[in-house]
Amino acid sequence: xxxxxxxxxxxxxxxxxxxxxxxxxxxxxxxxxxxxxxxxxxxxxxxxxxxxxxxxxxxxxxxxxxxxxxxxxxxxxxxxxxxxxxxxxxxxxxxxxxxxxxxxxxxxxxxxxxxxxxxxxxxxxxxxxxxxxxxxxxxxxxxxxx
Numbered sequence: 577x578x579x580x581x582x583x584x585x586x587x588x589x590x591x592x593x594x595x596x597x598x599x600x601x602x603x604x605x606x607x608x609x610x611x612x613x614x615x616x617x618x619x620x621x622x623x624x625x626x627x628x629x630x631x632x633x634x635x636x637x638x639x640x641x642x643x644x645x646x647x648x649x650x651x652x653x654x655x656x657x658x659x660x661x662x663x664x665x666x667x668x669x670x671x672x673x674x675x676x677x678x679x680x681x682x683x684x685x686x687x688x689x690x691x692x693x694x695x696x697x698x699x700x701x702x703x704x705x706x707x708x709x710x711x712x713x714x715x716x717x718x719x720x721x722x
Contacts, residue, residue, distance in 0.1 A: 582626045589622030589630065596639065611668075613661055616643050646708055652701040654708050665692055 592615045599612030616639060623630040634640055646652045653661075666689065673685045 577625070585622045586626035586630060589619045589626055589634070592616070592619035592622055593634070593639075596643075600639065600643075611664060613643055613647075616640065617648075620644060620648065646703065647700070650701070651699070652703045654705050655702055656705070658696055658700065658702060662692070662696060 596612050596615035596619055599610045599615060602610035602612075620631075620634060620640065623634045635645075643657070646654070646657070669685050669689050669692075673682055676682060676685070
């Protein structure tokens with residue numbers, strides 16, 4: 577991959593990480609609906625494409641451990657993680673449903689609402705807090721990765 581592409585992936589990763597950070601802060605203010613997980617997944621993807629060193633660095637951050645480690649490693653989440661994500665997403669969809677006046681957009685929102693719950697219920701395993709990978713990942717030194 578060219579250096580320009582890797583640089584663009586790195587910049588996009590930093591931007592996505594910042595947006596994920598805004599989402600983390602927004603969790604403390606329920607009137608500010610802003611997602612966290614999609615931006616952190618995007619940051620993970622971008623860092624993995626920019627360089628192995630940044631990928632390792634990102635995977636060793638507390639943000640990654642708290643919000644993504646379980647899902648990325650074995651497609652699982654704790655009940656609390658699922659609840660927080662579903663609450664935000666449901667609130668956003670309900671607010672959009674209320675604000676929009678087109679029937680076909682409302683139909684799409686209803687399908688998205690149902691699909692979201694089906695996906696989380698059937699395709700993402702719910703694990704107890706004790707089995708969560710939170711804080712159990714082996715730390716890799718970024719300097720050891722070329």
